[in-house]
Amino acid sequence: MTAQLIDGKAFAAGLRARVAQRTAALRDAHGVVPGLAVVLVGEDPASQVYVGSKEREARAAGFHSVVHRLPAGTSEEALLDLVATLNADPLIHGILVQLPLPAGIDENRVLLAIDPDKDVDGFHPVNVGRLALGQPAPVPCTPRGCLMLLKETLGDLTGREALVIGRSAIVGKPMALLLLAANATVTIAHSRTRDLAEVCRRADIVVVAVGRPGFVPGAWLKPGAVVIDVGINRLPPAPGEAKGRLVGDVDFDSAFQVAGALTPVPGGVGPMTIACLLDNTLEACLAAKGLAGAF
Numbered sequence: 158m159t160a161q162l163i164d165g166k167a168f169a170a171g172l173r174a175r176v177a178q179r180t181a182a183l184r185d186a187h188g189v190v191p192g193l194a195v196v197l198v199g200e201d202p203a204s205q206v207y208v209g210s211k212e213r214e215a216r217a218a219g220f221h222s223v224v225h226r227l228p229a230g231t232s233e234e235a236l237l238d239l240v241a242t243l244n245a246d247p248l249i250h251g252i253l254v255q256l257p258l259p260a261g262i263d264e265n266r267v268l269l270a271i272d273p274d275k276d277v278d279g280f281h282p283v284n285v286g287r288l289a290l291g292q293p294a295p296v297p298c299t300p301r302g303c304l305m306l307l308k309e310t311l312g313d314l315t316g317r318e319a320l321v322i323g324r325s326a327i328v329g330k331p332m333a334l335l336l337l338a339a340n341a342t343v344t345i346a347h348s349r350t351r352d353l354a355e356v357c358r359r360a361d362i363v364v365v366a367v368g369r370p371g372f373v374p375g376a377w378l379k380p381g382a383v384v385i386d387v388g389i390n391r392l393p394p395a396p397g398e399a400k401g402r403l404v405g406d407v408d409f410d411s412a413f414q415v416a417g418a419l420t421p422v423p424g425g426v427g428p429m430t431i432a433c434l435l436d437n438t439l440e441a442c443l444a445a446k447g448l449a450g451a452f
């Protein structure tokens with residue numbers, strides 16, 4: 158038996174279609190259009206790709222979408238000024254500052270400057286705190302997308318042994334909090350974890366966010382485990398290729414033989430991240446207009 162493929166691309170398309178429908182209903186009833194501003198500092202080629210697809214999909218959902226591309230040498234003050242302008246802009250309901258920022262810009266200071274009500278990434282410390290306390294908050298897009306795929310695949314997660322590999326503020330930590338809130342029994346592994354293969358063997362659910370191509374082999378997995386591969390790694394181009402292939406943090410071929418279900422890369426978590434960003438932006442817009450729950 159090989160693994161079921163978890164089709165994040167199809168699930169994300171459905172989520173985007175629902176956002177587009179709700180957006181059209183909101184516009185028709187109230188003349189309100191959700192506005193998303195994405196800020197990209199520097200020319201990181203991978204970030205350019207994500208920003209391009211965010212803008213395209215926001216427009217396709219019927220949003221007002223603006224991208225601010227700033228040169229790599231932009232000062233922290235100039236970036237903070239732009240954030241302040243976006244905070245004050247009544248047509249903008251969601252602000253996303255693409256990470257990582259160039260060296261020399263204090264990421265924490267920038268995240269702290271974003272109005273928590275417009276923080277559609279869920280990275281502002283106030284929203285991180287709300288998530289940790291179990292209070293309503295915008296949930297970081299990537300872990301939120303992973304949780305949706307897990308619930309779609311497994312239904313109720315109560316009592317399941319879940320392992321999150323990686324403890325970053327944008328993926329690993331919020332992922333663990335969401336799994337905990339869903340009543341899973343959660344382990345967080347990182348670069349200092351001893352005998353990761355042994356820890357992995359116990360898990361019914363494995364979410365991998367490490368940033369190393371093919372890091373988790375099938376041999377580490379419990380047979381039947383549900384595996385969510387967050388990694389986005391570009392391999393060096395093979396001879397004759399213009400650019401290298403995208404691969405995840407899971408060794409797909411060996412994991413496919415052992416796992417019960419598995420997300421592919423591309424076409425797994427990545428599209429869910431963008432769909433959740435649109436949903437978070439629509440929710441932020443509804444909340445700003447006092448219409449939460451109405452659409």
Ligand SMILES: NC(=O)C1=CN([C@@H]2O[C@H](COP(=O)(O)OP(=O)(O)OC[C@H]3O[C@@H](n4cnc5c(N)ncnc54)[C@H](OP(=O)(O)O)[C@@H]3O)[C@@H](O)[C@H]2O)C=CC1
Pocket residue numbers: 299322323324325326327328329346347348349350353366367368369387388389390426427430
């Ligand atoms: N699909 C999507 O939408 C998204 C994909 N990504 C991708 O997900 C991956 C992870 O991203 P991100 O969380 O930002 O990465 P970070 O580099 O911030 O974090 C990586 C984590 O992996 C851990 N780690 C590194 N080496 C090992 C090891 N040998 N054994 C166990 N743990 C290890 C680190 O541990 P320690 O803390 O001890 O250093 C750290 O906690 C990347 O490939 C990124 O491109 C990211 C965001 C969105």
Ligand SMILES: Nc1nc(=O)c2c([nH]1)NC[C@@H]1CN(c3ccc(C(=O)N[C@@H](CCC(=O)O)C(=O)O)cc3)C=[N+]21
Pocket residue numbers: 206207210253254255256257278298299389403422423424425426427428430431
């Ligand atoms: N403030 C901030 N918020 C983020 O959410 C954020 C960020 N910074 N910095 C970078 C990471 C990475 N990220 C991805 C989004 C979509 C895909 C995606 O759509 N991937 C496609 C393939 C895309 C391709 O072909 O290159 C897929 O996996 O199928 C991937 C990665 C969001 N991030």
